Amino acid sequence: MTETSPLVRLTGVRKRYGGVRALQGASLTAAGGEVHGLLGPNGSGKSTLGKVLAGSVRPDAAEIEIDGAPVRIGSPRAAARLGIAAVYQQLSLIPELTVGENLVLGQEPGRAGFLSDRAARRRVGPVLERLGPALGDVRADQPVRELAPGQQQLVEIGKALLREPRILLLDEATASLHRDQVAVVFEIVRELRHAGASILFVSHRLDEITDLCDRATILRSGETVAETPIAGVQPDALVRLMVGDVQAVERDHGERPSGRVRLEVRDLAGGRLRGVRMQARAGEIVGLGGLQGQGQSELLLALFGATAATGEVEVDGAPVRLASPRAAAARGIALVPGDRGTQGTLPPRSIQENLAIASIGRRSRAGVLRAAGERAAARSMVDALAIKLGDLGDPVSSLSGGNAQKVVFGKWLLTEPGVVLLDDPTKGVDVGAKAEIYRIIRRLADEGATVVINSSEDRELVTVCDRVLVMFEGAIHAELVGDEITEQRLVEAALRIGAGSQHAPGERTAEDAA
Amino acid sequence: MTATAPPPVDERTPIGERLGRVRVASWATAGLLVAAVVLAVVLQPGITTPYGIASTFATFLPLVLVAVAQAVVVIGGGLDLSAGAIVALSSVVAVQVMQGSDGLALVGFAAAIGTGLACGIVNGLIVSRLRLQPLIATFATASVFSGLALLVLPTPGGTVPAVLTGTFRQAVATVPVSLLLVVAVALGWLVVRRLRIMRHIRATGGGPAAAFASLVPVAGAQLASYAICGGVCGIAAMAVLGNAGSGDPFIGGDLALNSIAAVVIGGIALRGGIGSPIGAIAGAITLSLASTILFSIGLPTSWRALASGLVVILALALSALGAPRRQR
Amino acid sequence: MSRTDLATAPVASRAARLLRDPVVIAALIAVLLVVIGGVLKPGFAAPDQIVNMLRVASFLGIIAIGQTIVVLSGGEGIDLSVGVTATLAAILASRTMNGSDALLVPGVLLAIGVAALIGLTNGLGIVLLRIPPFVMTLGMLGVVSGLVLVVTGGVADGRAAPALVQLVNGRDVLGVPGILLVWAVLAVLVTLLLRRTTFGAQLYAVGSSREASRLSGVPVGRTLVVAYVLCSVFAALGGIAMVGYSQQVFLSLADDLTLPSIAAVIIGGTLVSGGVGGYLGSAIGAIVLTVLTSLLTTLSMPEWARTVVQGVVLIALLAVYGRQRRLRA
Amino acid sequence: GCSTVSNEPAPSGSEGEAAGPFTIGVSNGFVGSEYRTQMIADIEEAASEYQDEGLLEDLVLENADTDVNGQIQQVRNLINAGVDAIIVDPNSGSALDQVFQEATDQGIHVFAIDQAVTAESVINVGIDQALWAETSAEWLAEQVGEGGSIVAVNGISGHPANEARWGAAEAVFEDAGVEVLTTADGGWDQATGQQQMANLLATYPDIDGVWTQDGMALGVLQALIAAEKQDEIVMSGEARNGFLRLWSEQGDGFESIGVVNPPGTGATALHIAMAMLQGQELDEAQLENGHDIVLELEEPVTSANFDEVWAEVEGEPDTYVLDSVLSRDDVQRFFQ
Numbered sequence A: 001m002t003e004t005s006p007l008v009r010l011t012g013v014r015k016r017y018g019g020v021r022a023l024q025g026a027s028l029t030a031a032g033g034e035v036h037g038l039l040g041p042n043g044s045g046k047s048t049l050g051k052v053l054a055g056s057v058r059p060d061a062a063e064i065e066i067d068g069a070p071v072r073i074g075s076p077r078a079a080a081r082l083g084i085a086a087v088y089q090q091l092s093l094i095p096e097l098t099v100g101e102n103l104v105l106g107q108e109p110g111r112a113g114f115l116s117d118r119a120a121r122r123r124v125g126p127v128l129e130r131l132g133p134a135l136g137d138v139r140a141d142q143p144v145r146e147l148a149p150g151q152q153q154l155v156e157i158g159k160a161l162l163r164e165p166r167i168l169l170l171d172e173a174t175a176s177l178h179r180d181q182v183a184v185v186f187e188i189v190r191e192l193r194h195a196g197a198s199i200l201f202v203s204h205r206l207d208e209i210t211d212l213c214d215r216a217t218i219l220r221s222g223e224t225v226a227e228t229p230i231a232g233v234q235p236d237a238l239v240r241l242m243v244g245d246v247q248a249v250e251r252d253h254g255e256r257p258s259g260r261v262r263l264e265v266r267d268l269a270g271g272r273l274r275g276v277r278m279q280a281r282a283g284e285i286v287g288l289g290g291l292q293g294q295g296q297s298e299l300l301l302a303l304f305g306a307t308a309a310t311g312e313v314e315v316d317g318a319p320v321r322l323a324s325p326r327a328a329a330a331r332g333i334a335l336v337p338g339d340r341g342t343q344g345t346l347p348p349r350s351i352q353e354n355l356a357i358a359s360i361g362r363r364s365r366a367g368v369l370r371a372a373g374e375r376a377a378a379r380s381m382v383d384a385l386a387i388k389l390g391d392l393g394d395p396v397s398s399l400s401g402g403n404a405q406k407v408v409f410g411k412w413l414l415t416e417p418g419v420v421l422l423d424d425p426t427k428g429v430d431v432g433a434k435a436e437i438y439r440i441i442r443r444l445a446d447e448g449a450t451v452v453i454n455s456s457e458d459r460e461l462v463t464v465c466d467r468v469l470v471m472f473e474g475a476i477h478a479e480l481v482g483d484e485i486t487e488q489r490l491v492e493a494a495l496r497i498g499a500g501s502q503h504a505p506g507e508r509t510a511e512d513a514a
Numbered sequence B: 001m002t003a004t005a006p007p008p009v010d011e012r013t014p015i016g017e018r019l020g021r022v023r024v025a026s027w028a029t030a031g032l033l034v035a036a037v038v039l040a041v042v043l044q045p046g047i048t049t050p051y052g053i054a055s056t057f058a059t060f061l062p063l064v065l066v067a068v069a070q071a072v073v074v075i076g077g078g079l080d081l082s083a084g085a086i087v088a089l090s091s092v093v094a095v096q097v098m099q100g101s102d103g104l105a106l107v108g109f110a111a112a113i114g115t116g117l118a119c120g121i122v123n124g125l126i127v128s129r130l131r132l133q134p135l136i137a138t139f140a141t142a143s144v145f146s147g148l149a150l151l152v153l154p155t156p157g158g159t160v161p162a163v164l165t166g167t168f169r170q171a172v173a174t175v176p177v178s179l180l181l182v183v184a185v186a187l188g189w190l191v192v193r194r195l196r197i198m199r200h201i202r203a204t205g206g207g208p209a210a211a212f213a214s215l216v217p218v219a220g221a222q223l224a225s226y227a228i229c230g231g232v233c234g235i236a237a238m239a240v241l242g243n244a245g246s247g248d249p250f251i252g253g254d255l256a257l258n259s260i261a262a263v264v265i266g267g268i269a270l271r272g273g274i275g276s277p278i279g280a281i282a283g284a285i286t287l288s289l290a291s292t293i294l295f296s297i298g299l300p301t302s303w304r305a306l307a308s309g310l311v312v313i314l315a316l317a318l319s320a321l322g323a324p325r326r327q328r
Numbered sequence C: 001m002s003r004t005d006l007a008t009a010p011v012a013s014r015a016a017r018l019l020r021d022p023v024v025i026a027a028l029i030a031v032l033l034v035v036i037g038g039v040l041k042p043g044f045a046a047p048d049q050i051v052n053m054l055r056v057a058s059f060l061g062i063i064a065i066g067q068t069i070v071v072l073s074g075g076e077g078i079d080l081s082v083g084v085t086a087t088l089a090a091i092l093a094s095r096t097m098n099g100s101d102a103l104l105v106p107g108v109l110l111a112i113g114v115a116a117l118i119g120l121t122n123g124l125g126i127v128l129l130r131i132p133p134f135v136m137t138l139g140m141l142g143v144v145s146g147l148v149l150v151v152t153g154g155v156a157d158g159r160a161a162p163a164l165v166q167l168v169n170g171r172d173v174l175g176v177p178g179i180l181l182v183w184a185v186l187a188v189l190v191t192l193l194l195r196r197t198t199f200g201a202q203l204y205a206v207g208s209s210r211e212a213s214r215l216s217g218v219p220v221g222r223t224l225v226v227a228y229v230l231c232s233v234f235a236a237l238g239g240i241a242m243v244g245y246s247q248q249v250f251l252s253l254a255d256d257l258t259l260p261s262i263a264a265v266i267i268g269g270t271l272v273s274g275g276v277g278g279y280l281g282s283a284i285g286a287i288v289l290t291v292l293t294s295l296l297t298t299l300s301m302p303e304w305a306r307t308v309v310q311g312v313v314l315i316a317l318l319a320v321y322g323r324q325r326r327l328r329a
Numbered sequence D: 001g002c003s004t005v006s007n008e009p010a011p012s013g014s015e016g017e018a019a020g021p022f023t024i025g026v027s028n029g030f031v032g033s034e035y036r037t038q039m040i041a042d043i044e045e046a047a048s049e050y051q052d053e054g055l056l057e058d059l060v061l062e063n064a065d066t067d068v069n070g071q072i073q074q075v076r077n078l079i080n081a082g083v084d085a086i087i088v089d090p091n092s093g094s095a096l097d098q099v100f101q102e103a104t105d106q107g108i109h110v111f112a113i114d115q116a117v118t119a120e121s122v123i124n125v126g127i128d129q130a131l132w133a134e135t136s137a138e139w140l141a142e143q144v145g146e147g148g149s150i151v152a153v154n155g156i157s158g159h160p161a162n163e164a165r166w167g168a169a170e171a172v173f174e175d176a177g178v179e180v181l182t183t184a185d186g187g188w189d190q191a192t193g194q195q196q197m198a199n200l201l202a203t204y205p206d207i208d209g210v211w212t213q214d215g216m217a218l219g220v221l222q223a224l225i226a227a228e229k230q231d232e233i234v235m236s237g238e239a240r241n242g243f244l245r246l247w248s249e250q251g252d253g254f255e256s257i258g259v260v261n262p263p264g265t266g267a268t269a270l271h272i273a274m275a276m277l278q279g280q281e282l283d284e285a286q287l288e289n290g291h292d293i294v295l296e297l298e299e300p301v302t303s304a305n306f307d308e309v310w311a312e313v314e315g316e317p318d319t320y321v322l323d324s325v326l327s328r329d330d331v332q333r334f335f336q
């Protein structure tokens, strides 16, 4: 270690939200020219610590030094003056403004209080160009709301880059990005590191951590429990530091499920979907693979009646009308949606209510609820899924990401569904909770349910699926079964189809018949 | 990979493409405006005479101004139910200051704008610093402002300098001043929209939390939006005085709700972040013409209010339907 | 320091939490206002005057039931047409009963039926046409006040049935007016409706997040429509109660109760963003507003000062706890 | 160059007035009251005579709830519609002066009813509000006697009619040595008046009388009855059927006064307008302040004539306001 002081030093950071102690004396030290991983299970305080540094959370106590000098960071603007830029876990884009306007938001060039469009264009040009390979065909004057989630995430990153930060916080900024997009971001981060910046990197994807980070700080329950260099440390060791001993979920394909056909889909079209045909059996876990944005989420939403689509869907041999989620739920279909915050939970309502809402009809007579029944049902799910919570009456927004996700699972388990649709169910979930969620998925299948799962992580598909359908441009173009499912094969399948896109897609027939 | 062409950031978007992206709301707003103008002219030929044009625009000007003021607040994600009370207070202050003297007209103008600005700043501070819900906060301040108006001018009266009322009724080379003023308001907006603070106001309306995280001075933007609204209401107060020729503490009771209706007809979403005061001007004119049209078709009086309610709800529905929806 | 003390002392912390509960604060403020009034003008805190203020608060309180439901339903839920709906209902009811007890029930049913249609229109406009509630109900405000003129031809005739008058103005139930009992029963029923029925659970769900509710199989559209129908129906009941008070109906009977009904809901701690709150707070909010108006009447202040004080007090009330979340947490 | 924009005065405007048939416009900025409804109905009835005779081509009504600004638009609409005279119940006593000026500049006769306006080109037609108030105030002062104490339930503070009335009444009470404990605004609204009175009764238990204005007397009486004080506390009343009915139901101990503020002034103004359009000139000597036609008060309703009056109007609905309209011949006395 040299004598020079580190670029960032946070010590004794404390923050309480009501009764929740988000941080209790956490610390972090990062040098310039370093990518510093910030690891820890869900709810360990990573985001809160990052927000304290970025000025958007007021800590109850904290000592912050930048370049060895103690500072107070009273607001995001104060942080910006210190050269700190942040990409938060939650996007902070204004949907109505254009990509260009969002990029320069809060730092619009201009004179005497007036904006200069030309100067703004000059500033955003290089950033868009830099992100171009990942961003694809996005123009500066396009409203941000027209962009896909991954593209929006990249704009958010661009916004931070535009500030030419000395200290950059990336809080799960890669969670909604696909492999090739991540590669572009990593390249940029490495350049920043080379230029002497310090990058704080939060991710639940261990391979990203080992790939990119130089050192890492590990948080548990709001406290810093370790600081370690990354090179030479086994991933298992990192996991143990984070969550203690996790019983890794092993891939277990066993025999092919041979239950009867439970879900039958023919010519499903609408939105991005262009004629999906598939079948799934009781007890089977079917994955949806392919490049991101090929219609996987749309397929799940359409099967759940949440978006308009045409085609035939049968459950247990009887046709299903894709009228509404309500109708789908009545037929024993459940969907754990991709965006937990806006689609999965009722943030201000209690955990109990969130667990109960989908199965409410089962516990009521003539519209009157049985309160005791509801509590018991919620309790049973908390126990079955090992949800960590203070009180069933606490708002669901007080839970960490992984536990909130389990609540969404629990809500649907209470309906005893026959077909379970999962859209990226472990996005932003820590390794420990992830393993539990995999076990839940397995158990569901073992109990006879059909599970269809979309994931942004290939490893997830490898771990849990009996069969993977690879999607391309709204249709199913390849199928991997049993031991064929490897990360390598998944990537190949996705790319091979992608490369072959010059051919009329109609030439390829669906190879999905079981 | 790097073969992907860089986005065409340095070029201006082709005009055709821009037109293609004009929002439906603009078409709904424009369609309503055109329909209203045509109907009004056909049914009430009197309004095409020089006096008709001058008096029509003179009548519209206060609502046009308040609608523009309201639009700024609404775009910023707020709402100002006190706009009418601000107009009343500013107008009575101006009347008291001017005392009917031509020489004091400019001072009166400054007093009206100053009063409006002060009211706007009070609203802005309450909403941005006390963080009260705008609807109810401005309902409360409306009560305060109208009480103060009653204090400043306990009973209607006082005269407005002749230079004001006179100018308001004049024409410059056959174009009525009132029409010129409406055009000036629109042109004024074209300048104001270039202000950085307007971008911040729009961003705040589009998503306060996101804007705050993006280093937008959210509280400042909210404060500014209410302050601008108040200041413009002060100008509207002078237009009201130009019309009225005298002060009245109860003037402008309908302005707040009418301005909100005008804003919606103008394609501005009440949830903020979307739209332009130009739409609000169109909305204000449409709304004002609607009452002229209903008057001209000669419905029995007891049906007039119902018809007017139906017309307004229809116009609101059309505009709201046409307005872009924020996707969640 | 004091924070940790609170955390370690459960009793103190429970008390502290209670003191942060908007309902409790509103109730304390109501009591405080009565006490202030009583000190300044002895008659103000007399039982008779308290009963009298509660009686007047009941009209607003009943209308605020519906407003609470609509605000809870989220999506910027609000009903600006409750005042005129109450007036129209009062006019229809009193015209039908026209001073006869026998026609009381038909009058009430007719009023409720028409109000339900108004609410249904509001709800369908909001759900099917996706018109924002503020705009839809602002338009409806115009339409219903037009309807009032069409129905009455500008002359609202008809009188309240004696039984209705007795219910509101009499003091038959343990010395208090029957309308207070009715209000209390309605308050209990509504609270049960919100907390113990599927409708209530779904209403809170829809108010918290439309999308998550839809994806949880909640009938979002139906819940919203029912919310707006209920709102108009309670407005009608409030209007009918008010004719019992004034005995004769007139064209602008309850028009001015709209904004106070919203204020009552917000003072009562229901979040404007929806999904959080309850009726008890709104009921206390209605009482606070009524007591405040009465207090300002009885203090000999010039009218301008009353108006100013009314506004300032409302802001102060809301500033105590009605503040929105901080952006910097 | 600048020029004031105005239409040429209509040919029928200044000279040769006898041309006809004429068009008369009515602007009423408030429809939420039965008083205004009756006023409009009276005007329509009077107009129908002239229409039958072919003297009046059209009666154009601008009748809607609106603010001052909206009423300015109403008047401008009437001007643009080419009317020959405008009868207006103004929302403001002064803030419509400019638009009235625009009308009279174009040769349109303007008549203000119910509420006098300051524009000198406008003919105000109506009762003397101060006298109206004095009449009931004097009666009340006599009832409570010197040293008595009263409260007042007024209309809307700052509203000109309210100020004129209360100013006059207050002076009467002062002269008579009656103490006014407080005033409250009832907004000319029955239910509000009732609530305010209930509040006042609670905090001023020892009052001898209540002075109130029309529209609220019924509410005040109901509050008194609810407190069972209708026989102890004297109140000034109103000449409306709802109040008179309740009065008729009270025992002999109850006394009150109802001074008539007739909605029929609108119809009276129409007769005057028609006469002027037909070329008659007003007699300056009959005008007060140069432009006010002051109508005499009708005999107030008191215990002395109550039975007689009540017998006459009993059949009307509760919202009926005791009325009087001058006839075509009656108005001749204002002309040369």
Ligand SMILES: Nc1ncnc2c1ncn2[C@@H]1O[C@H](COP(=O)(O)OP(=O)(O)OP(=O)(O)O)[C@@H](O)[C@H]1O
Binding pocket: A017, A020, A021, A022, A023, A040, A041, A042, A043, A044, A045, A046, A047, A048, A049, A089, A397, A398, A399, A400, A401, A402, A428, A430, C329
């Ligand atoms: N605004 C808030 N209100 C209440 N509690 C909160 C709030 N924000 C965070 N918390 C709580 O603080 C704790 C730390 O949360 P934080 O978001 O920092 O965790 P994290 O490590 O980023 O988790 P994840 O990996 O799930 O993103 C959690 O228990 C969380 O529930």
Ligand SMILES: Nc1ncnc2c1ncn2[C@@H]1O[C@H](COP(=O)(O)OP(=O)(O)OP(=O)(O)O)[C@@H](O)[C@H]1O
Binding pocket: B128, B129, B130, B131, B208, B217, B218, B219, B220, B222, C324, C325, C326, C327, C328
């Ligand atoms: N809800 C909000 N709406 C708008 N701006 C906000 C909000 N919350 C915070 N801000 C911005 O962040 C700044 C700091 O907020 P904060 O609430 O911490 O200030 P404060 O002065 O401590 O307020 P208070 O004393 O009311 O708690 C504010 O001045 C404002 O610029």
Ligand SMILES: [Mg+2]
Binding pocket: A046, A047, A048, A089, A171
């Ligand atoms: Mg986090």
Ligand SMILES: [Mg+2]
Binding pocket: none
């Ligand atoms: Mg603070």
